[in-house]
Amino acid sequence: MPTWLMLALLAILILMPVALILISAFSSSTPRPGSIGLSGLTLENFKILSSHQSVTALTNSLVVATSASVLAMFIGGTLAFLAARTNIWGKAVIYFIGIAPMFLPSLVGALAWSLLAGPATGYLNLLTRGIGLGNLFNVYTMPGLIFVLALYYAPYAFLLIHGAMTLMNPDLEEAASVHGGSLGKILSTVTFPLVTPAILGSGVLIFALTMENFPVAQMIGTPGQIETLPTFIYRLMNSAPARGNEAAAVAVVLTVVLIAVTAIQQRVVMKRNFTTVSGKGMKPRMMDIGKLRGVGLAFALGYFALAIVLPVVALLLASLQSSPYVSNLSQLFGEDALSFWSLFQTLQSATFLDAARNSVMVAVCVAVLGAALAFYLSYIVYRTKTPGRKSLEFVAMLPLAIPAIVMGLGLLWTWLVLPLPVYGTIVVLIIAFIAIYLPQGYRGMSASILQVDKDLEDSAVLLGSTRARAVSYVTLPLMKTGVMSTVLLLLMLAMRELSAALFLFTSNTRLLAIVVFDNYDNGALRSAASTSLLYILVILALVVLAKAFGARATNGEAR
Amino acid sequence: MKVTLENIDLKYGDTYAVKGVNAEIEDGHSLVLLGKSGCGKTSTMRCIAGLETPVRGRITIGDQVVFDSEKNINIPSHKRNVGMVFQSYAVWPHRTIFENVAFPLQMKNLGKKEITDRVDEALHLVGLDGFQKRGASLLSGGQMQRVALARSLVMRPSVLLLDEPLSNLDARLRDRLRIELRALQQKLNLTCVYVTHDQGEALALADRIALMQNGKLAQVGSPGDIYENPASASIADFLGVTNIFPVLKNGHPGTYKMAEHRLELTTVDYTLDGDAIKACIRPEDVIVSGQRPDADSNNWAGEVSVASYQGSNVRYLIELDGGPAIEALVSRRDGPPAGKGNRVWVTASPSDIQILPAEVA
Numbered sequence: 001m002p003t004w005l006m007l008a009l010l011a012i013l014i015l016m017p018v019a020l021i022l023i024s025a026f027s028s029s030t031p032r033p034g035s036i037g038l039s040g041l042t043l044e045n046f047k048i049l050s051s052h053q054s055v056t057a058l059t060n061s062l063v064v065a066t067s068a069s070v071l072a073m074f075i076g077g078t079l080a081f082l083a084a085r086t087n088i089w090g091k092a093v094i095y096f097i098g099i100a101p102m103f104l105p106s107l108v109g110a111l112a113w114s115l116l117a118g119p120a121t122g123y124l125n126l127l128t129r130g131i132g133l134g135n136l137f138n139v140y141t142m143p144g145l146i147f148v149l150a151l152y153y154a155p156y157a158f159l160l161i162h163g164a165m166t167l168m169n170p171d172l173e174e175a176a177s178v179h180g181g182s183l184g185k186i187l188s189t190v191t192f193p194l195v196t197p198a199i200l201g202s203g204v205l206i207f208a209l210t211m212e213n214f215p216v217a218q219m220i221g222t223p224g225q226i227e228t229l230p231t232f233i234y235r236l237m238n239s240a241p242a243r244g245n246e247a248a249a250v251a252v253v254l255t256v257v258l259i260a261v262t263a264i265q266q267r268v269v270m271k272r273n274f275t276t277v278s279g280k281g282m283k284p285r286m287m288d289i290g291k292l293r294g295v296g297l298a299f300a301l302g303y304f305a306l307a308i309v310l311p312v313v314a315l316l317l318a319s320l321q322s323s324p325y326v327s328n329l330s331q332l333f334g335e336d337a338l339s340f341w342s343l344f345q346t347l348q349s350a351t352f353l354d355a356a357r358n359s360v361m362v363a364v365c366v367a368v369l370g371a372a373l374a375f376y377l378s379y380i381v382y383r384t385k386t387p388g389r390k391s392l393e394f395v396a397m398l399p400l401a402i403p404a405i406v407m408g409l410g411l412l413w414t415w416l417v418l419p420l421p422v423y424g425t426i427v428v429l430i431i432a433f434i435a436i437y438l439p440q441g442y443r444g445m446s447a448s449i450l451q452v453d454k455d456l457e458d459s460a461v462l463l464g465s466t467r468a469r470a471v472s473y474v475t476l477p478l479m480k481t482g483v484m485s486t487v488l489l490l491l492m493l494a495m496r497e498l499s500a501a502l503f504l505f506t507s508n509t510r511l512l513a514i515v516v517f518d519n520y521d522n523g524a525l526r527s528a529a530s531t532s533l534l535y536i537l538v539i540l541a542l543v544v545l546a547k548a549f550g551a552r553a554t555n556g557e558a559r
Numbered sequence: 560m561k562v563t564l565e566n567i568d569l570k571y572g573d574t575y576a577v578k579g580v581n582a583e584i585e586d587g588h589s590l591v592l593l594g595k596s597g598c599g600k601t602s603t604m605r606c607i608a609g610l611e612t613p614v615r616g617r618i619t620i621g622d623q624v625v626f627d628s629e630k631n632i633n634i635p636s637h638k639r640n641v642g643m644v645f646q647s648y649a650v651w652p653h654r655t656i657f658e659n660v661a662f663p664l665q666m667k668n669l670g671k672k673e674i675t676d677r678v679d680e681a682l683h684l685v686g687l688d689g690f691q692k693r694g695a696s697l698l699s700g701g702q703m704q705r706v707a708l709a710r711s712l713v714m715r716p717s718v719l720l721l722d723e724p725l726s727n728l729d730a731r732l733r734d735r736l737r738i739e740l741r742a743l744q745q746k747l748n749l750t751c752v753y754v755t756h757d758q759g760e761a762l763a764l765a766d767r768i769a770l771m772q773n774g775k776l777a778q779v780g781s782p783g784d785i786y787e788n789p790a791s792a793s794i795a796d797f798l799g800v801t802n803i804f805p806v807l808k809n810g811h812p813g814t815y816k817m818a819e820h821r822l823e824l825t826t827v828d829y830t831l832d833g834d835a836i837k838a839c840i841r842p843e844d845v846i847v848s849g850q851r852p853d854a855d856s857n858n859w860a861g862e863v864s865v866a867s868y869q870g871s872n873v874r875y876l877i878e879l880d881g882g883p884a885i886e887a888l889v890s891r892r893d894g895p896p897a898g899k900g901n902r903v904w905v906t907a908s909p910s911d912i913q914i915l916p917a918e919v920a
Contacts, residue, residue, distance in 0.1 A: 455649035458610055459707075461636045462643045463714060464666035473662075477653050 003386045006377065010395045012418070013435040017410025018402065024413065025252045030244035031413035045249035054250060057232040060221075061254075064145055064228060065211035071150035072206050075303055076157025077199060082296045083158075084165035085191070086289045089297060097300050098158035101307040103539055105496040106152040107215035107513055108532045111520055112311030113139050113148045114219055115318050115529065123314055126328060140224030148220055149210045151307045156209065157202040164198035165191075183287060204265035208258050212403035214499040215513075219520060229254040230405045230499070237409065237503065244409075251406040262401040312536075319343050319530035346530040351515060355531075356538055358426055359495060359512040363542065366433040366494040367487045373434065374441030374486065378449045379471070383457075393442075400439040404499035407436045412503040424506045432504055433494045441490055448482025449475070488546040495539050512538065560621035560717040560750055561586045562607065567616035569602050569774075576602040577613070578774045584718070584767075589744055589751040593761040594771035595797065600754045603771070604720050607752060608643050609636035620717050637666070642711030646723040648703040652696040656687070656706055659695055663714035681713035684743065701732050708740075718750045725760060737763050758798050762786060770794055777919045792837035792915045801886045802840040806914065808832050814856075815914065822882040825856035825909045835917040844911035845887035847875060847897070848904050856909060861885070863901045877905055 024030050028042050048054055076098065083094040101109070117124050117139035125135040138144060172194065176186045192199075214230040222231055229250060236247040289296065320338040346352050377396055381389045399407055411432045415423040422428045452475055460470035476483070498513040505514050512535045519528035562584040569577040577599040584590045592600035605611040607618060609625065612633060618626040620641070625634040651659055660681055664674045682688055685705040695706065704724065711719055724740065725733045741764055744751050755761050761768050762782040770778045770785060778790040789795040792803050806824060809816035815824045815838060824838050852858060864884065865876040873896040875887045885905060889896075897903055 453647050453649065455645040455647050456651060458608075458636070459643060459645055459649040459710075460651075460662065462608055462610075462639075462641055463663035463710065464637050464640075465662070466637055469666075474651055478651075 003380060003388060003392070006380060006392060007388070007395075009373075010392065012414070013431065014395055014398055014438070017407055017414045017435070018398065020413040020417070021248050021251055021255075021406060021410045024245050024248035027245060030242075030248075031417045033416055033419075035417070045245045048246045048249060049253060053227065053232065054253075057227045057229050057250075058253070060142075060226055061211055061228040061230075061257075064142070064149065064217070064221075064226075065207045067146045068149035068153065068210040069203050069206040071146060072154040072210075073157045073199065073203050075150060075154035076159075076202065077161050078296075079154070079300055079303065080158045080162035080165055082300065084162050085287055086293070086296065087286050088289070088293050094297075094300050095162070097304045098162065099155050100304070101152050102155045103492070103543065104152065104308065104311070104536060105215075105498070105513065105539075106149070106213060107219070107496070107498050107516060108315070108535060109152045109307070109311055110148055110216040110219040111516065111525075111528055111532055112314045113144070114223070114520075115314040115525065116310055117144065123317060130328065130330070138224075139220055140226075142224075142226055144224070145216065145220045145226060149213060149216050151303075152216070153206045153210055154303070154307075156206055157199075160198045160202040160205070161195060164195040168194055187287075201265060204261055208261050208265070208401075211261070212254065212258060212405065212499075214405050214502070215517065218517075230403060233405055233409070234502065247409065251403070251409060255402050255406055258403060259401040312533075315529045315533050318526055318528075319346070319533055321526070342526050343530045343533070346527060347534060351510070352512075352531055352534065354508075355510045355512045355515045356534070358429075358509055359535075360538065360542070362426060362429050362433060362511060363491050363494040365430045366437065367491040369430070370434045370437055370441045370490045370494075371445065371483060371487045374438065374445040375449075375483065377438075377442055378446035382446055382449050383454065396442045397439045399436045402436075404436050404497065405502065408432065408500040408503045411435065411500070415504075424509070426509045428504050429501055429509060429511070432500050433497055436497070436500050437490055437493050440493060441486055444482065444486030444489055445479075448479045448486070451482070452478045484546070484549055488543065491542055491546060492539070495542065561619075562718050562750060562752070563617075563619040564603070564607070565617040565619075567603065567606055567613045567618070569599075569606055569611055569613045575774050577606065580616075580771075580774075580776055582769055582776065582779070584750055584752065586750055587748040588766040589741075589749075589753065589764060591753045591755060591761040591765035591768045592771055593755060593758065593768050593797075594777075595756060598771040599774035600756075600771045601722055602774075604643075604722060604752055604754050607718065608641050608720055609634065609639050640714065640717045641720060642714055642716030642718070643720040644704070644707045644711055644722065644724050646726060648707040648727075650695045650698070650703045650706045650710075652694075654695055655691070656682070656693050656695055656698075657691040659706055660710045660713050662710065667714075677713050678709075681709040684712060684747075685709045700728050701736065704728065704736065708743075712747070716749075718752060719744075721751065721753045723755055724753065726755070726757070733760075740764060770797075772919070789839070789913070789915065791919045792839055792917050794919070795839040795913070795915060800839045800841050802838075802842060802845065804838045804883055806836055806838045807834070813909075817882065820879075820882045822859060822879065824912055826912045826914055827910045828914050831914050831916065833916075837915055837917055839913045839915055840885070840907050840911060842874070842886040842888040844907055845885060846906050846908075847877070847887045847889050847893075848906070849897070851904050852906050854906050854908075857907050857912070859885075859905045861903060861905055863897050863899055863903055866896055866899055868896060875903075877903060879905065 020031050025045055026041050026043070028040055028044065029035075079094060079098040082088045083091050083098060088094060114122070116122050117137035119125070119138040119140060120135060122137055122139070124137045128134065128136045139148065168191070173186050173190050176190045181189065212230055214234065217228040217231045218234065221228060227235070233247045233250050233254070236243040236250065319342050320340065322339050322341070377392060380386055381393045411428070415428050415431070422431065456478065457470045457475045460474050461467055465473065496513065498517055501511055501514060505511065510518075512531065516528050516531050516535060519525070519531060564580055564582045567577055567580040568575060580603055582590065592603055594600045602611055606613050606626070613626065613628065615628045616626070617624060617628070620639065623634070624630070624632055625639050626632060657678055660678045661674050664677060678691065682690060685708050687702065687705050687709065690702070695703070698706065725736055728736065737760060743749070753761070753764050765782050767779060768782055768785050769776050772793065778785060778794055785794075786798060789798055789800070796803055805818035806815040807818050809823065813825055813829050815826060816822070817824065817838075826838070846852070859879045859882060861877040861879040861882070863875055864878050867874045871891055873889050873891060875889065875897070876884050877887060878884050887905065
């Protein structure tokens, strides 16, 4: 495939949605079949930005994202330090705790926490009321929103910081020790400064992710009347008639903030890329933290309880309880209070089965096709001298800075306008997810292609093989782990994605995430809970399957 | 086969990596491209392999023009029948040694029997009999080198390219393989192009050496030529001449004056003039003695500031009175070594002092 064809592909996948958002923001009509919606330039749409609602939404977004990233970094960083560099008990368990919440979509986490700490009926409130303390919890608040986001984004900080801490050359610390540094001094003058880029990088990443997060904001924030930019865009699009042009204007603002943040992140990562990795086999030093081991372990277990155990218990209770309304915990222990009826009901329902099939199909296609596209792209960028390869890379990385909900809007308009009959089919969802996760796929693939010395492939060509044969005989087999990990990463991301699908699904192409979201939106909590449980099981099954094919679950990061 | 490079220009972006390179390698001869890193030697070699595309010039292997910018000829790498041993060896770690070495023959669709026989023969040549079944990731550096060599030899290449073939090996293995490589090249009458930055390696492996600086050929000649008569002071420096002093003509025929000191040098060669000329004296040509020698010129007194015992030799750094520090390499046969702080006399024969331009014009 020549480069211009690749460029054309990326233009349709990524540039056109972006362009349509921009056009709509400056136009008085939205794109529709036969028209890209450019009917007279206007700045009218941007008036909405000065409204009280937008200012509040922007402020809320900034406050929530900043606080959630600080909290997530604290949780993730502490766990990473414990798992990578101390003599705490059960390091493998700590590591598992650090990444496990990744397998729980934030949508499901938000649902579980609204079941747990909803103002009147949350299980935790039932508990405190039962022991005479009254209602203590209300998750539908700013702190509640920040807390839930931090819980489910801490694993990103954990992965990045853990990686930096394990790759650190122990000589650097030993040198400090030999020259008279105490443990505290070593930590403050060598260890932490060396992982600063990873800490800052993860901070900015989590800021961007929480800023654009839609499901948690919608499920926790909206009932508490806390609007963020993504939920504001969603509300504008869902009002009748849809206010697409104004939504586009808000989307442009959100995107500009994220582009600025992403640019800072790239800067930080580029400028302060300390090389701490050396070729020889390394074993990082383990620090004796003495009595703090107990505190550390309690911290990890506490996090695990809040992020996984309590939410899963809540989902179980909600899907097993026979009466939809429980006002007192003792009701749950009565006869026939719990039954598997609802869970079986869900498991057999056409809605669930269709959605599960759609989700798996979309995720598998996105993983395979997305990985193939990402491989081809990385190959062009890193293995050829094609002119314009840097601009290919730029376009491929662009979706990183564009919120999924905005990309979803742009893709909706793109496939309305393009004369291909994919709108309303499952294909459009596959295309959309490939587009928004191209940066993750591309990063995974290029990291892996860079690890395979180019000489290995060139030598096959000199020895008489064609380039394609050399790639399949040498390069791809050597990249096996990296390729499989990228496939798994894309599979996971596609399984979890809600925001980008919001504007693209139809009643025939609902995904599991959509079903959970719809059920919640309609107040069908029991059904939402049981679907969520099964949703988690499907995800786990896919992960186990992919790992059996040789993927590593923790290679790379999500959005 | 004979290999010819004519007017090769190679660009990376806007900068020339190789400029105007002309070279001819006779059938069965070896050419060593010698130079510092970044001088364009590896790029030149990669042009022969077809891994880089020059912007100008012509490359011929045997009777076949493999690249000609004017006629738009550019034969792809896999059809040039060029063998190459990469600096990293590029032995495929996920394949066995047999699979590695058999690869070029499989690409030619040869029969099973012939492949097995030729692989055995190639492995025998490099001294790896019986290694066929081993996985390539378990080999030592020297063995990887041999596998890479066998993999190229088995295809009976028109020309064999070797990129820093010995640089990843330890010193003793390097010395041994250097001799083995030279013997193999002469035995098989192979046309070889080596790239190296190590002058000792270049002298040992080459029929001819092409010295490269800044993308251009600075000097081409036999190892003896290059070693005895470097074309410039910077080439002399690269070849291990450590005593290089800027000099000026001072009016007395037959002598130069050091530019930064008041010492005079008597030389045989008295043609060069200008402000960018240098006197070059090999450390092994510097004679050190305890008493004033009876030579009439180039007699300098000084004090030993560093004496470094190297087994067969002693290397001295001597501060000349009113002059620069000069390095001397003295055989241990020439008496007990002088120590730090000893007063000594230093002399050099006028014929051992070369007056050279700083750079090749």
